[in-house]
Amino acid sequence: MSSQQGETLEHLPGETATIHAAQSALEGHQRGLRRLLPFLGPAFIASVAYIDPGNFATNIQAGSTYGYMLLWVVLVSNLMAILIQSMSAKLGIATGRNVPEVCRERFSRPVTIALWIQAEIIAIATDLAEFIGGALGLNLLFGIPLFPAAVITGIFSFALLELQRRGFRPLEAGITALVGIVVVSFAYEVIIARPDGSALLAGLTIPRFDGTDSILLAAGILGATVMPHVIYLHSALTQRRVVGRTENERRRIFRFEFIDILIAMGVAGLINGAMLVMAAGLFFGSDVTISTLEGAFAHLDDKVGPLAAILFGVGLLASGFSSSSVGTMSGQIVMQGFINRRIPIFLRRLITMGPPLLILGLGLDATSALVLSQVVLSFGIPFALIPLLLFCSNRELMGSLVNHRLTTVTAWLIAAVIISLNIFLLVRTLT
Numbered sequence: 001m002s003s004q005q006g007e008t009l010e011h012l013p014g015e016t017a018t019i020h021a022a023q024s025a026l027e028g029h030q031r032g033l034r035r036l037l038p039f040l041g042p043a044f045i046a047s048v049a050y051i052d053p054g055n056f057a058t059n060i061q062a063g064s065t066y067g068y069m070l071l072w073v074v075l076v077s078n079l080m081a082i083l084i085q086s087m088s089a090k091l092g093i094a095t096g097r098n099v100p101e102v103c104r105e106r107f108s109r110p111v112t113i114a115l116w117i118q119a120e121i122i123a124i125a126t127d128l129a130e131f132i133g134g135a136l137g138l139n140l141l142f143g144i145p146l147f148p149a150a151v152i153t154g155i156f157s158f159a160l161l162e163l164q165r166r167g168f169r170p171l172e173a174g175i176t177a178l179v180g181i182v183v184v185s186f187a188y189e190v191i192i193a194r195p196d197g198s199a200l201l202a203g204l205t206i207p208r209f210d211g212t213d214s215i216l217l218a219a220g221i222l223g224a225t226v227m228p229h230v231i232y233l234h235s236a237l238t239q240r241r242v243v244g245r246t247e248n249e250r251r252r253i254f255r256f257e258f259i260d261i262l263i264a265m266g267v268a269g270l271i272n273g274a275m276l277v278m279a280a281g282l283f284f285g286s287d288v289t290i291s292t293l294e295g296a297f298a299h300l301d302d303k304v305g306p307l308a309a310i311l312f313g314v315g316l317l318a319s320g321f322s323s324s325s326v327g328t329m330s331g332q333i334v335m336q337g338f339i340n341r342r343i344p345i346f347l348r349r350l351i352t353m354g355p356p357l358l359i360l361g362l363g364l365d366a367t368s369a370l371v372l373s374q375v376v377l378s379f380g381i382p383f384a385l386i387p388l389l390l391f392c393s394n395r396e397l398m399g400s401l402v403n404h405r406l407t408t409v410t411a412w413l414i415a416a417v418i419i420s421l422n423i424f425l426l427v428r429t430l431t
Contacts, residue, residue, distance in 0.1 A: 018038050018168075018169055019038075019241075019242060021034075021037070021038040022038035022039060022242040022253075023242075025038060025039075025256070026242075026244075026249050026252055026253070035256075036256060036259060036260075038242070038256075039242065039253070039256035039257055039259070039260055040172075040259075040260050040263070041168065041169070041172035041176075041237075041260065042089065042172070042234065042237035042238050042241065042257065042260060043085065043089070043234070043257070043260040043261040043263070043264035043265065044172060044175055044176045044179060044260075044264045044267075045171070045172060045175050045233070045237060045326060045329075046085055046088075046230050046233060046234040046237065046264065046326075047179065047264040047265055047267065047268040048175060048178075048179065048230075048319075048322045048323045048326045049227040049229065049230035049323065049326065050078075050081055050227075050230075050265070050268040050269075050272065051179070051182055051268050051271045051272065051319055051323075052129060052130055052133060052227075052319055052320075052323040053129055053130065053132060053133020053134075053136070053293070053316060053319055053320050053323070054129045054133075054373070054377075055272055055275070056133070056275060056293055056296075056316060056319070057291065057292060057293055057296075058217070058220050058221055059074070059221070059272055059275035059276045059279070060275055060276070060278075060279040060283075060290050060291075060293075060296050061217065061279075061289065061290060061291045062217050062218075062221060062276050062279070063275070063276040063277065063278065063279025063280035063281075063283065063284060064279040064280070064283035064284055064286075064288075064289055064290040064291075065213075065214075065217065065284070065289050066210060066214055066217070066280075066284070067199065067203070067280045067284040067285075068195070068196070068199045068200050068202065068203030068204070068276070068277065068280045069203050069208060069209075069210060069214065070203065070214065070217065070218050070221065070276065071200065071203035071204045071273060071276055071277070071280075072203060072204055072205065072206065072207050073218045073221045073222060074221060074269065074272050074273050074276060075204060075269070075273070076222065077221055077222050077272075078265060078266075078268070078269030078272070080222075080226070080414050080418070081226070081265050081268070081269075082261060082262065082265045083407070083410065083411060083414065084226055084231065084385070084388070084411070084414070085230070085231075085234050085261050085265060086257075086258055086261050087388055087389070087392045087403070087407075087411065088230075088231050088232075088234035088235045088388060089234050089235065089237070089238045089254070089257050089258075089261060090238075090254050090257075090392060090398070090401050091235045091388065091391055091392055091398070092234070092235035092236060092237065092238035092239035093238050093239070093244065093250050093253050093254050093257065093401065094250055094254075094397070094398045094399055094401040095239070095391075095397060095398070096239050096240065096243065097235075097239055098232060098235040098236035098239050098333055098337050099231060099232050099235045099236075099337070099384065099387060099388055099391070100115075100116075100119070100232055100333060100334055100336070100337020100338045101336075101337040102387070102391050102397070103115055103337070103338060103387055104337060104338055104339070104340065106391075107387075112338055112339070113338070113339070115338055115383055115387075116334065116335070116338035116339050118379070118380055118383055119228070119229075119232070119334040119338065119380065119383070119384075120331070120334065120335070121376065121379075121380070122228050122229060122376065122377060122379070122380035123229060123327065123330060123331035123334060123352060124352060124355050124376075125373040125376035125377050125380075126227070126229050126323075126327040126330065126331075126373070126377065127324065127327050127328070127331075127352045127353070127355070127356055128355060128356045128359065128369060128373040129323075129373040129377075130153075130320055130323040130324040130326075130327050131150050131153055131154070131320070131324055131353070131356035131357075131360075132146075132150075132320075132356065132360070132366050132369055132373075133293075133316055133319055133320030133323065134149070134150070134152075134153030134156070134317060134319075134320025134321050134324055135147075135149035135150040135152075135153055135320070135360060135366070136149075136293050136294070136316060136320070136366060137149075137313050137314070137316040137317030137318075137319075137320050138152055138153070138317060140293070140294065140297045140309075140313040140316070141310065141313040141314065141317065146360045146366060147357065147360045147361045150353075150356055150357055150360050151357065153320060153321060153324055154324070154349065154353045154357075156321050156324075157321065157324040157325045157328065157349060158346060158349060160174055160175070160321070160322070160325035161325055161328060161329075161345055161346065161349060164329070164345070168237075168241065174322075175322050175325075175326070178318040178319075178321060178322035179267065179268075179271075179318075179322065181314060181315065181318040182271055182315045182318050182319055183267065183270070183271060184311075185311040185312065185314055185315030185318075186271055186274035186275060186278060186315060187274065188307075188308070188311050189274065189275075189278040189282075189300075189308060189311065189312065190274045190277050190278055190281070192282075192304050192308055193277060193278045193280070193281025193282050194281060195277050195280065195281045196281070199280075200277060200280075203280075204273075216425075216428065219421045219424060219425055220425060222417070222418065222421050226381055226384075226385060226418055227377065228377065228380035228381055228383065228384035228385075229326075229327060229330035229331070229334070229380075229384075230326070230330065231384040231385065231388055232330055232333050232334055232337070232384060233326065233329060233330040233333055235388075236333040236337075238257060247399055247400045250399070250400070250401060251400055251401065254401055279296070282299075282300070282303055282304065283299060283303075293316060296312060297309050297312055297313055300312050327352070328345060328348060328349050328352060329345070331348055331352060332345050332348055335348075378422035378423075378425060378426050379426070381418060381419060381422055382415075382419050385415050385418065385419070386415065389408070389411050389412060389415060392408075392411075393408045
């Protein structure tokens with residue numbers, strides 16, 4: 001195991017209290033919910049990637065075009081996310097290192113440099129999608145032009161990153177609060193949509209398609225299941241948060257963190273499902289197919305009133321704000337892990353703000369830029385997912401937390417599906 005696990009680390013007061021509470025839980029001194037509380041948080045930060053602005057348009061288009069039919073795709077994609085994020089968290093717990101650090105340790109220097117370069121390109125594409133989402137939210141709610149709205153998004157992300165300097169608990173609380181805003185927004189949307197219970201249940205449990213376009217849309221939902229940057233990030237969030245001193249402690253830490261993953265990914269899955277259900281209940285069967293965020297906002301206002309539209313915009317804004325900060329954190333992990341270099345996180349935020357601000361400043365179409373960012377993200381999935389699977393299947397590296405054979409087989413099948421879908425989508429998009 002890594003020598004990092006035996007190091008004495010300096011912690012802020014709030015972090016020290018959490019670590020002491022976690023150690024008490026591991027030693028059996030805590031019972032009930034109090035045992036779990038110190039371990040909750042990392043998965044909620046990671047879950048932001050599954051409800052970022054790129055998910056909004058796809059889910060809404062699916063619901064408005066095919067009703068509840070593709071709801072089962074959202075469920076399947078969420079189950080995939082649970083497995084993949086649990087492996088990423090497990091790697092950090094088992095080794096005391098994150099995915100990029102293990103890559104640097106086990107791959108040749110040229111391979112590591114190449115992985116770092118592609119990961120930095122992915123970080124730029126991630127920032128692009130998240131900045132556009134936040135800017136669109138401000139534009140729809142307050143009529144602020146996209147360029148200054150993107151600047152405001154950047155300023156807010158600086159505020160969230162300041163929380164990180166105060167310890168992991170304030171940051172986790174801030175991100176969780178923003179996720180909670182998205183939950184409240186779409187809970188209201190589902191209520192006013194008055195979904196058809198029997199049709200909803202059928203869409204959730206009966207896999208089916210309706211022509212080539214529905215297959216393409218399902219591929220879009222599934223293909224966006226894994227975000228490369230959050231694979232890197234989740235392992236970093238767990239690598240030193242609570243350090244297990246023995247194999248038994250590391251197994252117990254992972255069991256607690258798995259509950260964190262189930263809760264956080266469950267919430268993210270409910271939000272994605274709520275987006276589709278809202279669109280199915282309000283827009284399916286009408287003459288208009290909703291394929292843009294602006295279109296969804298306008299039609300909500302026309303169909304059910306301004307409150308629904310405002311809550312939709314607030315949810316989009318919260319998603320953009322939270323995911324923009326998570327993207328910056330991931331970029332920091334990528335640089336530190338692959339090439340063992342670090343720059344101040346606020347400087348990194350300034351650098352990564354450049355491309356999104358340039359695109360919006362030139363007046364390019366925001367939705368087209370969002371689609372392009374998702375295409376670029378698709379390129380990065382194999383370079384994050386395949387190393388993760390290789391590492392988690394290595395007993396020498398993982399010890400008692402090595403994947404079971406069934407887990408490994410399932411994970412490789414999921415990887416094959418996700419990578420194939422993304423290649424398919426890339427070809428369709430580019431041609």
